Structures are given as structure tokens and as C-alpha cells.
Amino acid sequence: MPIQPADPRANYLAHRAELLAAVERVLEGGHYILGPEVAAFESEFAAYVGAGHAVGVASGTDALRVGLSALGVGPGDSVLTVSHTATATVAAIEMAGATPVLVDIDEASFAMSPQSLSETIDALKSTHRFKAVVPVHLYGQPADMTSILQIAAAHGLQVLEDCAQAHGAEIDGRKAGSFGRAAAFSFYPTKNLGAFGDGGMIVTSEAAVAEQARFIREYGWRRRYVSDQVGVNSRLDELQAALLRVMLRHLDQDNQRRREIAEAYSSRLARSSYVLPRPPAETRHVYHQYVIRTPKRDQLRAYLSERGVNTLVHYPVPVHQQPAYQGRLAVAPGGLPVSETVCNQILSLPMHALLSDSDVETVCEALLKFDSP
Secondary structure, three states: OOEOOOOHHHHHHHOHHHHHHHHHHHHHHOOOEOOHHHHHHHHHHHHHHOOOEEEEEOOHHHHHHHHHHHOOOOOOOEEEEEOOOOHHHHHHHHHOOOEEEEEOEOOOOOOEOHHHHHHHHHHHOOOOOEEEEOOEOHHHOOOOHHHHHHHHHHOOOEEEEEOOOOOOOEEOOEEOOOOOOEEEEEOOOOOOOOOOOOOEEEEEOOHHHHHHHHHHHEOOEEEOOEEOOOOOEOOOEHHHHHHHHHHHHOHHHHHHHHHHHHHHHHHHOOOOOOEOOOOOOOEEOOOOOEEEEOOOHHHHHHHHHHOOEOOEOOOOOOHHHOOOOOOOOEEOOOOOHHHHHHOOOEEEEOOOOOOOHHHHHHHHHHHHHHHOO
16 A cells, blocks of 8 residues: 555544544433533643643634634735735635735745844844744644744734644744744544544633634624623534544653654765755754655655655645745745745655554655665
């Protein structure tokens, strides 16, 4: 069988008894929406991240959208983020009624470039009412939050972290998601902490932000069936919450296995021509993806596929160059040269906690044979 980039089914098989027990508990409990499982998972996940509060929603995109709205971001406001990300990051800003402004990324981390962020604010502050910054912790590597927070504070901007790919990642021992006023997580099945359906979470240490997010996620209700403000229908269901509680117990172990796989890749490929991940010493990468760079990306991908190694490209087209957004989004004054360059060179190798040592070796052997003179 081909080696797959991700394998959510393997998570089920590895924890089958615990997961089925959780399903049975929910089905027999008779409470299926915003009940005790959601409340328990919110509490457990907030504690894991090191935040005071967590609010479960229906998806990672909704976590961004509701999180921004809970911070008071809306029509007339501009939000700074990156173009090298899942479309969801930019789509959520527009869903909140705000205007995305895109900055470039750092070539080594693939995350937001503080220099591009600062230059963009300075260049466009006369034409945009900047309200927030959304740094993306991409591929499991945290962005430079120290610099980003300093820049945001200097301009009076709020920070909402996009942690969709960074469950358990750290900077100086502190979890990603605990740095900004709020953070958004996705529990899409292929994430480091994945559900068996969809789901998302907003985390914050501010009670007022959490309260606002809870109102927004369910029609703006403070009293049932009475909307005191405009809201949406975005609720994490009891079944997914129960399953996620099981998987949260295994997250650190799974992340450690991902790091072991990454170390094996880095060791075996150290003398190759591929550009490999180089996480800073102060960060703890959780390798949602192990991403290499090569100018021969498309040829390499075809070569690996022929040998039973399937790969992915995250992401082949920067958001500002996609048909739905091209020509209508503001970008950094110097353009987005790094974002536009890396999208033609990046390749995500197979990476999940149930990948075997034999599979890792097979991937490395194929990569080295392609790279040999």
C-alpha cells in the first residue's frame, strides 16, 4: 500500500476501545449539543494550552471568524495576516466583515515576517484602519511571537493566533495559543489533535472575550431564543468533544513521535540538496507537516508517487493569487516575493504519529535516490 501523507483512520485503530467507549457514553447520555462533554473538553483544552477559557465551535474557520468578532473586529476594520496559509485564514477575516491585508513570510519558518508586518503597517496605515494581526503558526512551527507582539502593541493592534496546525507547539516552554488576546484552533481529522469530523476552538485568558464568543457562536443568545446581538450557529457537538477528549490524552505522545520522525528525516537527508526545516532553539516544533524545499518539486513528487510515497503541497497557490482573491486584496508594499517563491518549491512528506520506522526509511531512500548525481 502507498505510504500516505496522513492517516486519520490509524488514530481510530490505535485508540479504538477508548473512542468507542466515548461514543457510547454520549449516545447513552442523551445530550448531544453543548452538553457536559463540550464543557469538559473546553476546560481540559484551555488548561492544556495555558489559557483561562476555551469556546468550542463547529470548525477552525469558525474559530477564526467568531474569535475576531469577539475581539470587536468588523466592518471598516483591516486585519493583517499572511498569504501563505490555508484559504480559511483570509476567508474568516472577510466572514467577520473585515478587510484582509497580506504580509510576507519568513523564508526559514514559513510564518509571518515581522519586518514585512512592520513595513506594511507603516506603508498602509493612512488608508487602512488596522485592528488586528493574525499570525499563522504554519506546519507546526510557531511564528516569531515576541517580535509580532511588540509590533502589534506599538500600533495598538490586537493579536489572534491561528493555531490550526500547532496543537502543543511551544515558544520558550509556553504553548502556542497563549500569546495573543485569543487564538483559534482547528480539529480537522488530519490535525495533530484531530476529530472524526469537524470542529474548532477559541481560547483566551480574558473572561469577557470568552463570554462574547459564547454569545456569538449561538445566535447571540444570552437567554435561550432571544438574540441580544447578531450571532451565528457554530457549535462543537458532544460526540466530537468526547472523541477529542480521548485524543487530547495522547497528544503529547503523538507530537513526540512526530518529532522523532522529523529527526529521522533530518538526519538521513542532512547531506542532500533539499532545504530542510530549521526550527529555532527556543521553539518546540510539532511537525504537523515536515516540509522540504527543492526547485525540482514537481519532478520529485511524481518520482515518489511512482514508488508508493504520496506527498502533498501546502499550499500550491498563495491566497492573493487565487482566482477568488486575485487583484482585490491589499498586500505588503514590496509585494510578497517569499510567499510566491516557496509555493513552487515546497513539498510535505508523509507525517503522522502512526508512521512506521520502515515507512520513514522507505521515504528517505526514495528521496536520496532522486537526489543522487
